[in-house]
Amino acid sequence: MLEDVWSVVPIKSMWPLTILEGILPLMSLKDVYPSITVGGLFRILILGIILWKIPRFVYRYSHFYRAAIRVQTIGPVHPLWGNLNLIKEVPDYFELIQQCVQKTRTRTYVTWITSLSHYFGVCHPETAKLLLKSSEPKPKGIGQGYRSFIPWLGDGLLLSEGAKWERNRRLLTPAFHFDILKSYVKTYNEVADILINKLLNASKSGKSIEIYELVGLATLDTMLRCSLSYDGNIQQKGDSHPYVRAVRRLTQLCLERTLKPWLFMDWMFILSPQGREFRRLINHVHAFADDIIERRRSNMSTSNTNTRKRLDFLDILLVSRDENGSGLSDRDIRAEVDTFLFEGHDTTASAVTWALYCCAKYPEEQEKIYQELTFLTDNNDYMGWDSIKGIDYLNLFIKETMRMYSPVPMIGRRLTKPVLVDNVLFPKDSVIEINISAMHHHPDVFPDHMEFRTDRFLDANVGDNDPFSFVPFSAGPRNCIGQNFAMNEQRVLIARVIRRFKIKLDPQHETKIFPEVVTRPQFGVRVILEEREPPSVFL
Numbered sequence: 001m002l003e004d005v006w007s008v009v010p011i012k013s014m015w016p017l018t019i020l021e022g023i024l025p026l027m028s029l030k031d032v033y034p035s036i037t038v039g040g041l042f043r044i045l046i047l048g049i050i051l052w053k054i055p056r057f058v059y060r061y062s063h064f065y066r067a068a069i070r071v072q073t074i075g076p077v078h079p080l081w082g083n084l085n086l087i088k089e090v091p092d093y094f095e096l097i098q099q100c101v102q103k104t105r106t107r108t109y110v111t112w113i114t115s116l117s118h119y120f121g122v123c124h125p126e127t128a129k130l131l132l133k134s135s136e137p138k139p140k141g142i143g144q145g146y147r148s149f150i151p152w153l154g155d156g157l158l159l160s161e162g163a164k165w166e167r168n169r170r171l172l173t174p175a176f177h178f179d180i181l182k183s184y185v186k187t188y189n190e191v192a193d194i195l196i197n198k199l200l201n202a203s204k205s206g207k208s209i210e211i212y213e214l215v216g217l218a219t220l221d222t223m224l225r226c227s228l229s230y231d232g233n234i235q236q237k238g239d240s241h242p243y244v245r246a247v248r249r250l251t252q253l254c255l256e257r258t259l260k261p262w263l264f265m266d267w268m269f270i271l272s273p274q275g276r277e278f279r280r281l282i283n284h285v286h287a288f289a290d291d292i293i294e295r296r297r298s299n300m301s302t303s304n305t306n307t308r309k310r311l312d313f314l315d316i317l318l319v320s321r322d323e324n325g326s327g328l329s330d331r332d333i334r335a336e337v338d339t340f341l342f343e344g345h346d347t348t349a350s351a352v353t354w355a356l357y358c359c360a361k362y363p364e365e366q367e368k369i370y371q372e373l374t375f376l377t378d379n380n381d382y383m384g385w386d387s388i389k390g391i392d393y394l395n396l397f398i399k400e401t402m403r404m405y406s407p408v409p410m411i412g413r414r415l416t417k418p419v420l421v422d423n424v425l426f427p428k429d430s431v432i433e434i435n436i437s438a439m440h441h442h443p444d445v446f447p448d449h450m451e452f453r454t455d456r457f458l459d460a461n462v463g464d465n466d467p468f469s470f471v472p473f474s475a476g477p478r479n480c481i482g483q484n485f486a487m488n489e490q491r492v493l494i495a496r497v498i499r500r501f502k503i504k505l506d507p508q509h510e511t512k513i514f515p516e517v518v519t520r521p522q523f524g525v526r527v528i529l530e531e532r533e534p535p536s537v538f539l
C-alpha cells in the first residue's frame with residue numbers, strides 16, 4: 001500500500017533512499033577488497049554528490065540572485081535567515097506582504113527563505129496576468145506548496161499538467177454544464193435544511209456560535225452528494241464519521257507540512273508520526289472512493305436503469321470519452337473525485353463563513369439582501385433556480401466578500417522558461433506566488449480597499465477594469481472549473497440563512513482577524529443568530 005500511495009511522487013525526491021539502495025549491494029565489495037570500508041565508500045559518495053551539486057547550484061543561484069535583487073523585498077533581509085526571522089506564523093507572512101504592497105505599491109515582490117533561496121510574487125493584474133494566461137505548471141518540488149497534496153489528489157485536475165491536464169479538463173468540462181448545475185439546486189437546499197436546523201439548535205441559548213465548523217460540514221455534505229450521491233448523515237455525524245474526519249485532518253496535515261521544513265523530504269515525512277497518520281488517512285479516503293466507484297461501475301454494467309433522478313459527477317466521469325473513444329481509468333476518476341472534494345468544500349466553506357460574518361459586521365448590507373429576498377417568487381424558504389437568477393444584490397455582496405476575504409489567498413506556478421515581469425527576467429524554474437489577496441487589496445486596483453463597498457461590482461463601475469483584477473477563482477486556462485457550482489451553492493446557503501436569521505456580531509467575543517484580510521476562518525468566526533419572524537409575504 002505504501003508503494004501505491006507514494007508512487008506518484010517524482011522519484012528524484014526519493015534520492016536519499018536511492019543512495020542507500022545503491023550502497024547496500026556495494027557492501028559485499030568488502031569481501032573482495034577488504035581495504036575498502038563502508039565508511040570510506042560513503043565518504044566518496046558524499047564527496048561526489050557535493051562536487052556534482054555545487055557548481056550546478058552556484059550557476060542556478062547566480063541567475064536567480066541577479067533577478068531577485070532587482071525586485072522589492074517584503075521586509076528587511078537578514079544575512080542568514082533572509083525574511084524568515086520576520087515570519088513566525090502564516091498570518092505574519094501575509095501581513096508582511098500586505099504592508100509592503102500598501103507602502104510601496106509594488107507589483108512584484110520577493111521573499112527570501114534564508115539567504116540562499118527565495119520565492120517571487122506577483123500582486124497586480126498587469127504582472128499576474130502574464131502567469132495566469134499561461135499554462136505553467138504548479139510548483140511541486142521539495143518544500144513547494146502543492147507537493148504535500150500529491151499522494152492524496154494524485155494526477156487530478158488541480159495538480160496534473162501538460163497533455164494529461166488538457167485531456168482531462170476537456171473530459172470534465174461537460175460535468176459543469178449549465179443543465180447539470182441546475183439539477184444540483186435541490187441538493188443545495190436539502191443541505192441548507194439540515195444546516196438551518198443545526199443553526200437553530202445552536203443559537204437557542206442566545207450565545208454566539210462558531211460558524212465555520214457547521215458551514216464546513218454543510219459544504220462537504222454538498223460535495224459528497226453531488227460527486228458520489230453519498231448521503232451518510234455527515235452533518236449530523238460530524239467528525240464521528242470516519243470519512244469526514246479523514247478529509248478534514250488530511251487538509252490540515254497538508255497545509256501544516258508546508259510550514260515544517262524538516263518534513264519537506266518525503267522520506268522524512270513518511271517516517272514521522274504525521275506522515276504515518278497521513279498514510280493511514282489516505283488509505284481510508286482512497287478505499288472509500290474506490291468502493292463507490294467499483295459499485296457504480298458494476299451497477300452500470302448489470303442494469304441500464306438509473307434509479308436516481310439526477311446525474312452526479314461520478315456518472316459523468318464514468319461515461320466521458322475522448323476523441324479516440326477512451327475514457328478515464330478508475331485511478332484517474334478517483335483523483336478527480338478527491339480533487340473536487342478537497343477543492344470544493346474548504347474553499348466554499350471559507351467564502352460562506354466570511355459572507356455571514358460580513359452580514360453581521362455590515363447590518364445595512366444584510367438588510368438590503370433580506371429585502372431583496374422577500375421579493376423572490378418562491379413562497380417558502382426554498383431557493384429555486386428562478387430565485388437564484390433574481391438576487392442581484394446578493395451577487396454583488398458575495399463578490400465584495402470574496403474580494404475582501406479571498407477564500408484562496410494565494411496560488412503558485414513554476415516557470416518552464418524565463419519570463420520578463422516588470423523589466424526583470426524571472427529565470428526558468430522560478431517559483432512564483434500569484435497573490436490573489438494582495439491583488440484584491442492593491443491600492444492602485446481597489447482604492448479604499450478596506451471599505452466594504454458592493455457598488456465596486458456594479459456594471460457601470462466595472463467598466464474598463466482589467467478582467468484580471470478580481471480573480472477569486474483564478475483566471476485563464478487553469479481557472480476554477482467549479483466556480484459556477486460554488487457561486488450557486490453560496491447563493492443558496494447564504495440566502496437561506498439570511499431569510500431565517502438576523503445575524504449579529506458578538507460584542508463579548510470579538511472575532512480575531514489578524515491580519516484582517518487573509519486569516520482563514522478556521523481561527524474562529526463567531527456570530528449571534530436570532531430567528532426572524534416570517535415576513536408577511538411568506539405567510
Ligand code: HEM
Pocket residue numbers: 138157158159169339340343344345347348351407408411412472473474477478479480481482483485486
Ligand atoms: C468559493 C469556492 C471556490 C474558490 C474560491 C475556488 C478557487 C480556485 C482557485 C483560485 C483555483 C486555481 C488553483 C491553482 O491555480 O492552483 C481553483 C482551481 C480548481 N477548482 Fe476551485 N474554487 C472554489 C470551489 C470549487 C468547487 C466547488 C470545485 C468542484 C466542484 C472546484 C474545483 C476546482 C478544480 C478541479 C480546480 C483545478 C482546475 C484546473 O487546474 O484545471 N473549486 N479553484
